[in-house]
Amino acid sequence: MPDTQVERTNFDLTAALEDAEARFAEANPTSAGLYEQACRAMPGGNTRTVLYYPPFPVSLARGDGCYVEDADGHRYADFVVEQTAGIYGHSEPAIQRAISSALAQGITLGGPTPREGRLAEIMCERFPSLDMVRFTNSGTEANLMALSAARAFTGRTGILAFEGSYHGSVLSFGAYGNRMNVPFEWVMGRYNDMEGTRELIEEHRDSLAAIIIEPMTGSGGCIPAEREFLQMLRDAADEHGILLQFDEVMTSRLGPGGLQKEHGITPDMTSFGKYIGGGLTFGAFGGKAEVMSRFDPREAGHFGHAGTFNNNVLTMQAAIAGMSEVFTEQAAVEINAEGDLLRQRLNGAIEARNLPVQVTGCGSMMMFHPTADELTGPADTDAAPKEARALFHLEMMARAHYVSRRGMMVLSLPMGPDEFDGLTAAFEDILDTYGALF
Numbered sequence: 001m002p003d004t005q006v007e008r009t010n011f012d013l014t015a016a017l018e019d020a021e022a023r024f025a026e027a028n029p030t031s032a033g034l035y036e037q038a039c040r041a042m043p044g045g046n047t048r049t050v051l052y053y054p055p056f057p058v059s060l061a062r063g064d065g066c067y068v069e070d071a072d073g074h075r076y077a078d079f080v081v082e083q084t085a086g087i088y089g090h091s092e093p094a095i096q097r098a099i100s101s102a103l104a105q106g107i108t109l110g111g112p113t114p115r116e117g118r119l120a121e122i123m124c125e126r127f128p129s130l131d132m133v134r135f136t137n138s139g140t141e142a143n144l145m146a147l148s149a150a151r152a153f154t155g156r157t158g159i160l161a162f163e164g165s166y167h168g169s170v171l172s173f174g175a176y177g178n179r180m181n182v183p184f185e186w187v188m189g190r191y192n193d194m195e196g197t198r199e200l201i202e203e204h205r206d207s208l209a210a211i212i213i214e215p216m217t218g219s220g221g222c223i224p225a226e227r228e229f230l231q232m233l234r235d236a237a238d239e240h241g242i243l244l245q246f247d248e249v250m251t252s253r254l255g256p257g258g259l260q261k262e263h264g265i266t267p268d269m270t271s272f273g274k275y276i277g278g279g280l281t282f283g284a285f286g287g288k289a290e291v292m293s294r295f296d297p298r299e300a301g302h303f304g305h306a307g308t309f310n311n312n313v314l315t316m317q318a319a320i321a322g323m324s325e326v327f328t329e330q331a332a333v334e335i336n337a338e339g340d341l342l343r344q345r346l347n348g349a350i351e352a353r354n355l356p357v358q359v360t361g362c363g364s365m366m367m368f369h370p371t372a373d374e375l376t377g378p379a380d381t382d383a384a385p386k387e388a389r390a391l392f393h394l395e396m397m398a399r400a401h402y403v404s405r406r407g408m409m410v411l412s413l414p415m416g417p418d419e420f421d422g423l424t425a426a427f428e429d430i431l432d433t434y435g436a437l438f
């Protein structure tokens, strides 16, 4: 065991976190002031719960490539990657060109343009479940639309979701609690629990309209679903006329055709969001023609779907450029292979030190967990001490690596060996300094 400060007998997790917070506050006076100012007009100075952490979040001033800089002038390698949405980094020329060219042709045109049809084609070619697709402004909205479509299509009201999962601001079954959720008739299963979930589906087979699942939980711990589990859901849904919906808002970046293509399991409906908009606000839902054609406004009794900015030209143009010129199928393969190698390196560093922590994930998305317990679903991740997660987060930032509070680390396309070596070195230094506290 290396000679580290954690061998001091009076140095426990709480003291280490207090010390990290004090150093953080001292290093970020401008962010502290901006936070105080924001608190005057926004509850907790915040308009996105996930971005708050004590004592206050750093205020970001700018970004370039895969780096961000905060208001106090610290430069970080950006592994937050806007919770997976920032796959192109902050200054991808093809995206910048696309936005500039759309900007030059008028931005709120109030009618269809050729762009949405082109983007729809690109997505339908890429993702196996998509016969047809529609656009929204966020992943939350995409899930709400897809689940509402399932309810209208089947004439049933129930939705099976999984404990600890996150599908959007009002579709949340994890850390934020469920008081704000839409009042659908929720049936809650346990992620990766074959027997329990099969029984639950059997019990509710006449009332379930849809099953919604992330094929790997994103914010819920980067825990992959077992292929057999997804196959069981596919079979049970077929047997009982339930629509299987994959939430691929995050995971669609984990392969050229999302995790659905990696697994060879085709859901009835899929929701998207995040990176596909090229870094601009985006959401989409789509699937089987049988369901999606019900939105055809030429048909009597069609389903309604509105949204002033669904086809906003900046997003559409950026998304076309991103998906066709930058995040190609080849690029998807490469970034996820790099992510697998990085995760192996981090877990190798943990094993070499024999510490009770782990990094879970798949491809270009991963998460640090300060526990050695087996994690089979998002509900398991709550058991890991929150203070240890907080300490990891602040100490990664102190080492110039911007990672999310919950310990999620995500790759972006501009990253290369320097950033992967840098992250590994910072990670190893934290293990050596604080390992005994985890």
Ligand SMILES: Cc1ncc(COP(=O)(O)O)c(C=O)c1O
Binding pocket: 083, 137, 138, 139, 140, 141, 143, 166, 167, 168, 169, 214, 218, 219, 247, 248, 249, 250, 273, 274, 282, 283
């Ligand atoms: C799996 C998943 N679904 C849906 C959403 C909601 O997307 P948005 O934040 O665009 O509403 C998120 C956001 O983090 C997500 O991770």
